[in-house]
Amino acid sequence: MANDDVNFSTRKGEIHAICGENGAGKSTLMKQLYGVEQPNEGRIIIKGQEVKLTSPQVAIANGIGMVFQHFMLVPSLSVAENITLGIEPTTGLKFDTKKAAEITKSVSDKYGFDIDPAARIRDLTVGVKQKVEILKALVRGAEILILDEPTAVLTPQETSELFVQLRALREAGHTIIFISHKLGEVKSLCDRVTVIRRGHTVGTYNVKDVSESDISRLMVGVNVESKVPKGKANPGPxxxxxxxxxxxxxxxxxxxxxxxxxxxxxxxxxxxxxxxxxxxxxxxxxxxxxxxxxxxxxxxxxxxxxxxxxxxxxxxxxxxxxxxxxxxxxxxxxxxxxxxxxxxxxxxxxxxxxxxxxxxxxxxxxxxxxxxxxxxxxxxxxxxxxxxxxxxxxxxxxxxxxxxxxxxxxxxxxxxxxxxxxxxxxxxxxxxxxxxxxxxxxxxxxxxxxxxxxxxxxxxxxxxxxxxxxxxxxxxxxxxxxxxxxxxxxxxxxxxxxx
Missing domain, CATH: 3.40.50.300 (P-loop containing nucleotide triphosphate hydrolases)
Structure with missing residues (x-):
């Protein structure tokens, strides 16, 4: 059983980390919150109301957006075209390029994302593509944003920039669910962390009250060293x-x-x-x-x-x-x-x-x-x-x-x-x-x-x-x-x- 009596709650205006071993049930839980899968038992409650998230479209309608580790962008299209894909503004029967650009610039300016609406996705860096994915969710009204390993392919500078923007989203009242195996980032960014092990909730903790070693021990049940001990190499030809x-x-x-x-x-x-x-x-x-x-x-x-x-x-x-x-x-x-x-x-x-x-x-x-x-x-x-x-x-x-x-x-x-x-x-x-x-x-x-x-x-x-x-x-x-x-x-x- 991927999830067995898992309990998880997050507050408005917080960045909440989800940590756990591979196979612990993190992905299954997130898929249920985004409507990709449905639970066999239990309830999902948003703003005090029980909801049935039967599809991603229903999740989006309930204010939940998700940015997957592998981006869902069309390389040949522009930023504006990607952001409005599925909700395209039209003039008569034609796609309204100007309106799409205005929508993109408006949401980009609102959240401090400096992105050119006319730029082609294929020409962007990985860090900017990440921002486009986040803006796609925000344009669709996401108040709860699920990020799956968002820094896996970013440089330290890009990661720092992303964290500034995520903190700004938190200050604006958005809730961010942050899935990561990088415990240093969890400590740096997040307010609380929920640990899942073997399909069960181990507990939810204030990040300031637990160390990286504490989190890793909760995840796997044993102490794990942050660095692998390694002697000097003795290379041959x-x-x-x-x-x-x-x-x-x-x-x-x-x-x-x-x-x-x-x-x-x-x-x-x-x-x-x-x-x-x-x-x-x-x-x-x-x-x-x-x-x-x-x-x-x-x-x-x-x-x-x-x-x-x-x-x-x-x-x-x-x-x-x-x-x-x-x-x-x-x-x-x-x-x-x-x-x-x-x-x-x-x-x-x-x-x-x-x-x-x-x-x-x-x-x-x-x-x-x-x-x-x-x-x-x-x-x-x-x-x-x-x-x-x-x-x-x-x-x-x-x-x-x-x-x-x-x-x-x-x-x-x-x-x-x-x-x-x-x-x-x-x-x-x-x-x-x-x-x-x-x-x-x-x-x-x-x-x-x-x-x-x-x-x-x-x-x-x-x-x-x-x-x-x-x-x-x-x-x-x-x-x-x-x-x-x-x-x-x-x-x-x-x-x-x-x-």
């Missing part, structure tokens, strides 16, 4: 080598511009950058999802530009993708089938013409326990799990193989503090066992904690390189990510280190 690499999108636009870097065995190299600055095409090139371009890309001394994904796997590639469902796991297959998808040709799992099912079950049961996957057993369909538990399944699959190079793209996004701690510790252990690890993450705390060396991408170029990550602050990193600061070519050339 370069295992992944990118030299003078240029990549192009389907329209022929250059998206990675003449970058050179290496990842050595026994080290973690982090890549920081606002999403959309070359990380995706770079990862796709390394993992065999796209080809083309120019320059050198090799793994273990082998040119990988023309290798198939199967050949890359045989050379020791493991890949934790950003999109856990599109490229990470198959929702229609069982946990067991997903766990061994990269191992089906292992001798351990083959018994003549058939797979050795008892051995596969034995290993899968062990991995489910080791990675704390909340499920009904190895035969359960992956699509029935929460997002965080799906992530645990694919991380378990990738880290239990024969990985020599691990490409981790947002490995802990949307994961609770307990699972995050476990995954980060395992990555450090893999590093210490000699694996080369490339870490791409929007979580700057994660990047700074785990990385031995760090590069920053902006508009497809390396704009900063830090050989000693211990001396870097999140604020400084943010300036390079936004393109405000840039290092010289001489400072950056250290990213290409073959020794």
């Amino acid at each position: 370069a295992y992944l080598v990118a030299k003078d690499l240029e990549l192009f999108d389907l329209n022929g636009k250059r998206v990675v511009n003449d970058i050179s870097f290496t990842v050595r065995s026994g080290e973690i190299v982090g890549i920081a950058g606002v999403e959309g600055n070359g990380q995706e095409p770079l990862v796709n090139a390394i993992t065999g999802f796209s080809g083309g371009g120019s320059g050198t890309l090799s793994m273990g001394g082998f040119d990988i530009r023309s290798m198939s994904i199967h050949e890359l796997r045989e050379k020791g590639l493991a890949y934790i993708p950003e999109d856990r469902m599109s490229t990470g796991a198959s929702g229609t297959l069982s946990i067991c089938e997903n766990m061994i998808a990269d191992k089906v040709d292992w001798k351990r799992y083959n018994k003549g013409l058939l797979l050795n099912q008892p051995v596969i079950k034995e290993d899968t049961d062990k991995w489910i326990k080791d990675y704390d996957v909340l499920c009904d057993g190895g035969n359960q369909k992956v699509g029935m799990l929460s997002g965080g538990n799906i992530q645990k399944v694919l991380v378990a699959r990738e880290l239990t193989g024969l990985a020599k190079l691990i490409v981790c793209d947002q490995p802990t996004r949307g994961i609770d503090v307990g699972a995050t701690d476990s995954i980060r510790r395992r990555l450090v252990n893999m590093r210490d066992s000699g694996s080369a690890i490339l870490l791409i993450s929007a979580d700057l705390g994660e990047i700074l904690n785990l990385s031995d060396r760090l590069i920053v991408l902006f508009e497809g170029e390396i704009v900063a390189y830090f050989p000693d990550v211990s001396k870097v602050t999140e604020e400084e990193l943010g300036y390079y990510m936004l393109g405000v600061k840039r290092m010289s070519a001489g400072q950056i050339e250290g990213a290409y280190s073959v020794q």
